[in-house]
Amino acid sequence: MREEISVNKAINRGHLIVNIPVFVSMFGIPALALYLAQNNSIPKWGVVISFIIGFIVAWLVWSFMITKWRIWAFDNVRNVHELKKRAIAEKLIWNDGKIFEKTEIKSPKQKRKLKLLEKKFEEEDVFKEDFSAPKSKTIYYSKSTNLIQMFIMIACSILGIYLILDSGSYIMGSLFIIGGIYYAYKAFKKATITAPQIIINDKGIETIQVNFKNWSEIKNEEVLIKNNGNHASAYLNFDFKEGFESLQIDDFDITPKDMENLLRTYRIRNKKNYS
Structure with missing residues (x-):
């Protein structure tokens, strides 16, 4: 075989x-x-x-x-x-x-x-339950990822100051300073958010944007990678009776691959435990 x-x-x-x-x-x-x-x-x-x-x-x-x-x-x-x-x-x-x-x-x-x-x-794909997955998973913004992004943006702002003082490149330097400060603030803000962004288990899913939905209400759940030029972003997508969810998960403390694994595992557990 x-x-x-x-x-x-x-x-x-x-x-x-x-x-x-x-x-x-x-x-x-x-x-x-x-x-x-x-x-x-x-x-x-x-x-x-x-x-x-x-x-x-x-x-x-x-x-x-x-x-x-x-x-x-x-x-x-x-x-x-x-x-x-x-x-x-x-x-x-x-x-x-x-x-x-x-x-x-x-x-x-x-x-x-x-x-x-x-x-x-x-034929439909066949998936197996991941027995190492916890009973319930709470997903937050990743502090480490966002803090690293913040420090990189601060470095860009410092570079902008250097460009202005050393070579008189006011336009380029100003762009680096403004962009660096803006994105550093965004990253800092995400790093300090303590509220759960996603809660998922064998009963259903709740996100920061959508109230709890039982698996029986959810359809077409997936992690979708959207390519925008040279940049790709990951989104948690699913449909439900009243609408749909599309939540960007790049800055969360979970990888797209692991998120996809949880979707499959909890869907399987729901069928086993509640069907």
């Missing part, structure tokens, strides 16, 4: 065989060109061209390797819905229909294989 591969293992392998070669291609080629230019082996303008070549080669590497990874991963992982969601969140693949997704290079044989693998999406 063939051993099933976990989602985490599949994602890690994806980074290894797809993203690392892409990274090496994109930055290795310009680095080599820069070295050759410094030794007068190629003209200086060759460095500029190398960035274009590096990007093209990196994209070709991704286009070929991502197809190989797709076939291996979706063939060997049981929970293909979770796998696809994680792969999109971690920028291994693109959402269906996106222009970049259409640049994946597939041979006729690979297309046939992927078509066959689509049947796996007709």
